[in-house]
Amino acid sequence: MKKSLNILKEYTSGQRSFLHANLAHVNLKGAILTNLDLSGSDLSCVTMINVDLRESNLSKCKLKGAHLKGCNLTGVIFDLADLTSANLSNSNCKKANFKKSNLSHGHLTNTNLIKANLSNANLIGTSFNQSDLSYANLKKANLTNACLTRSNLTETILDEATLCSASLVATTLNKTSFKDAEYDIQTLFDLNFHPEEWGMKKSLEITIMEILDSFNYVVKIASHYLGNTISTKYIELFRPFNNHYLNVFKINSQGLITVEENSTKTINYSQLKFYQEWIRKYIQFCSLIFKDFESSLEPQKVIGYEIKSGFRNR
DSSP: OHHHHHHHHHHHTTOOBOTTOBOTTOBOTTOBOTTOBOTTOBOTTOBOTTOBOTTOBOTTOBOTTOBOTTOBOTTOBOTTOBOTTOBOTTOBOTTOBOTTOBOTTOBOTTOBOTTOBOTTOBOTTOBOTTOBOTTOBOTTOBOTTOBOTTOBOTTOBOTTOBOTTOBOTTOBOSSOBOTTOEEOTTOBOOTTOOGGGGTOEEOOOOBHHHHHHHHHHHHHHHHHHHOHHHHHHHHHHTSOTTOTTGGGEEEOTTSOEEESSOTTOBOOHHHHHHHHHHHHHHHHHHHHHSTTTGGGSOGGGOTTOBTTTBOOOO
8 A cells, every 4th residue: 555655646746767666466546657667667466457557668567467457558568578367458558569578368358459569479378359459460479379259350460470279260350461370270260261371371290209309319419429518518508598488498417308398299380490599509519519410410300400401391
């Protein structure tokens, strides 16, 4: 209560910058707080129902479990924010920027997202039922298990988005761009919708186990020529930084890669690209130490990398 009173008092006196503030669990229901700079703040489980936050900066904020239902979020910047399980239903998010944000398992039912930027966002399991996403940018967004039933996708950009196990039933499609968007047999479309005709591609059938076997094959060859200490050290060094998908891969005491996830699960195209970056840098480094390293590998045992000529199509 004290925190909410303090911020309201300071706002009334003209203060607009509250960088890295700790406002977790604060109740600001119904407040008018436009043009705020709250970037980097902790707003976990905050209650901001029906708050006016137009043109505010909430980039890199912790908003996990936040209650933002019915808010005016026009033009708000949410870049790199953690909005896991947040509720933005019935809110106005027109032209809001969610680039690279985490909205997984969020609730955005009946939400205005016209011209919003959700590119590269984590939208796994997020509900967009009956929302207006017309002219929005969802390029490279991960919409696995997302629900877009009865949403408006007029001129929406979904290029290279992941739509595996998502629901696009009864959506409005008019000049919607699905170039290289990924779907699988669990993706729900209307009966008359043919994904390939819209430029979509079916998901890969490469499993996590196949990725593990491939990388561990390379690691064993590296250990043979370079020693276990060096080969293990550089597995971690060349892991793409701060990547959620690759963080599930662990290195055991034998210097081999393991994973806690279900190893029979298949990976998508974006996940394959992360793996490709990792194994490419690892192989190239090993080749600097032992020049014949790459030629010692059996091409058919290395997924995602073509010996001597870049990535291999599978």
